[in-house]
Amino acid sequence: MKQAESHILVIFGASGDLTKRKLIPALMELEKQDLLPDDFAVLGVSRTELSDDDFRERMMEFLSEKDNKELLKKFLDRLHYQAISTGESYDYPVLRDRLFTIAKEKGIPENFIFYLSTPPSLYEIIPQNLASVELNSSTDGFRRLIVEKPFGTDLESAKVLNKNLLNYFAEDQIYRIDHYLGKESVQNLLVTRFSNGIFEPIWNHNFIHHVEITSAESLGVENRGGYYDHSGAMRDMVQNHLLQLVGMVAMEPPVVVEADAIRNEVLKVFQSLRPIKEKEVEKHVIRGQYIESHVKGKLVKGYRQEEGVDPESRTETFMAMKFFIDNWRWAGVPFYIRTGKKLPTRVTEVVIHFKKTPHHLFGSEHESEQQANQLVIRIQPDEGILLKFGMKVPGAGFRVQTVNMDFHYDDLADVRLPSAYERLLLDCMQGDATLYSRGDAVEKAWEYVQPIMNAWENNKDIPVYGYPAGTWGPDVADQLVKGSQWRYPCKNLSNDGTYCEL
Numbered sequence: 342m343k344q345a346e347s348h349i350l351v352i353f354g355a356s357g358d359l360t361k362r363k364l365i366p367a368l369m370e371l372e373k374q375d376l377l378p379d380d381f382a383v384l385g386v387s388r389t390e391l392s393d394d395d396f397r398e399r400m401m402e403f404l405s406e407k408d409n410k411e412l413l414k415k416f417l418d419r420l421h422y423q424a425i426s427t428g429e430s431y432d433y434p435v436l437r438d439r440l441f442t443i444a445k446e447k448g449i450p451e452n453f454i455f456y457l458s459t460p461p462s463l464y465e466i467i468p469q470n471l472a473s474v475e476l477n478s479s480t481d482g483f484r485r486l487i488v489e490k491p492f493g494t495d496l497e498s499a500k501v502l503n504k505n506l507l508n509y510f511a512e513d514q515i516y517r518i519d520h521y522l523g524k525e526s527v528q529n530l531l532v533t534r535f536s537n538g539i540f541e542p543i544w545n546h547n548f549i550h551h552v553e554i555t556s557a558e559s560l561g562v563e564n565r566g567g568y569y570d571h572s573g574a575m576r577d578m579v580q581n582h583l584l585q586l587v588g589m590v591a592m593e594p595p596v597v598v599e600a601d602a603i604r605n606e607v608l609k610v611f612q613s614l615r616p617i618k619e620k621e622v623e624k625h626v627i628r629g630q631y632i633e634s635h636v637k638g639k640l641v642k643g644y645r646q647e648e649g650v651d652p653e654s655r656t657e658t659f660m661a662m663k664f665f666i667d668n669w670r671w672a673g674v675p676f677y678i679r680t681g682k683k684l685p686t687r688v689t690e691v692v693i694h695f696k697k698t699p700h701h702l703f704g705s706e707h708e709s710e711q712q713a714n715q716l717v718i719r720i721q722p723d724e725g726i727l728l729k730f731g732m733k734v735p736g737a738g739f740r741v742q743t744v745n746m747d748f749h750y751d752d753l754a755d756v757r758l759p760s761a762y763e764r765l766l767l768d769c770m771q772g773d774a775t776l777y778s779r780g781d782a783v784e785k786a787w788e789y790v791q792p793i794m795n796a797w798e799n800n801k802d803i804p805v806y807g808y809p810a811g812t813w814g815p816d817v818a819d820q821l822v823k824g825s826q827w828r829y830p831c832k833n834l835s836n837d838g839t840y841c842e843l
């Protein structure tokens with residue numbers, strides 16, 4: 342593994358939620374694993390007036406390692422804070438001076454990573470302001486920029502954002518975070534496919550009947566109603582996280598495991614997505630919105646009653662779609678995506694449904710339909726892999742029953758799954774952009790979903806189906822997968838069938 346070079350990580354939006362809940366705990370974990378460079382500091386930046394000590398105290402609340410006093414002190418000593426008006430260029434000389442002072446005091450070379458954990462409205466202004474004090478130029482040390490999603494809200498705004506970022510930073514300095522790619526189990530998709538001789542030969546239209554990707558959440562929009570109502574499941578989950586998953590499932594083997602080689606293959610998948618025309622949207626895409634219901638005996642509000650949500654909102658909290666990848670490998674294989682809030686459980690998984698045997702030797706054709714093999718790649722929770730195959734029921738005759746062969750990450754003793762942010766932060770520190778989205782792929786993904794969003798916007802006759810909170814979405818989503826059915830996953834990977842914990 343490459344060693345991360347010494348640097349200062351500047352977090353814009355340091356008083357926000359992401360910083361305390363995800364970034365600081367991830368950095369602390371890297372500290373614990375001894376993966377941070379010796380000479381390393383964090384400079385939190387936001388508008389709120391705080392001293393270094395105030396900032397440290399605030400962050401400490403979110404650290405779990407409070408008992409290890411020595412480690413805690415080492416980590417907290419690395420944290421610094423600078424209040425500036427991030428939107429105003431006149432404050433950037435202050436930021437620059439502070440950065441160089443910390444670098445000098447701590448003997449850190451002029452390597453800087455700028456993490457934009459701010460509202461997207463600042464994504465154009467901050468890079469411009471950094472450039473105004475030459476904090477964008479990598480001549481005296483590296484300068485990298487990490488940007489959180491959303492990367493635009495439609496194709497047009499995504500193009501504008503990319504163009505603006507590229508005015509001040511080069512593509513190889515820009516790290517667009519899609520935290521799904523930081524998940525261990527998502528990376529394992531590549532290892533499953535490309536390190537095993539048995540899967541890749543059958544990973545194509547000759548053997549695969551269809552592919553299903555589900556990302557269900559039991560939570561609703563919580564306190565993010567205001568944001569979500571302008572976003573919806575398409576912008577929030579599908580355009581980014583789930584299409585990236587499709588990229589991993591469908592891509593060709595990369596020439597090498599390197600950023601551009603892998604990202605080229607993902608881009609090719611996006612280029613091969615068969616466009617869904619506006620007039621076909623109703624047939625291929627279902628949208629839904631949760632309505633009030635009782636879940637486990639408790640009354641749960643509907644989406645339109647959530648704070649910050651328009652009482653007449655038509656924003657989708659659920660969507661399911663059917664699509665095709667028009668290339669040699671996937672010709673004719675339907676892909677299905679389903680995602681939603683307030684579904685029965687939190688689970689993300691990819692299910693590869695293999696074709697049935699060509700001839701039905703045992704039982705009726707109907708029975709053998711249930712026996713088509715499935716490979717379930719569980720992204721979360723209970724990360725692992727499950728293969729479903731037919732076994733003879735002991736005794737007379739040839740009765741076939743589907744059984745499970747499963748691997749759970751939990752079974753690996755002493756192995757802890759790093760959080761997505763740990764992995765991604767460390768990668769950026771090491772200058773490895775493999776698990777970050779590239780600008781061209783982000784635009785391609787927007788290009789693909791744009792006609793669907795247009796149809797929803799322009800054609801009010803396309804229904805938004807209500808579904809009771811706590812259910813698997815509107816029933817009509819079942820019609821998309823004609824001839825088969827969605828898998829209804831449980832909390833635990835292999836506990837399906839008669840017993841299912843949600």
Ligand code: BG6
Nearest residue numbers: 490520521558577578582689721
């Ligand atoms: C975020 C979305 O990007 O991903 C959230 O904005 C969603 O709405 C979250 O809940 C899901 O991430 P995870 O890691 O919990 O599956």
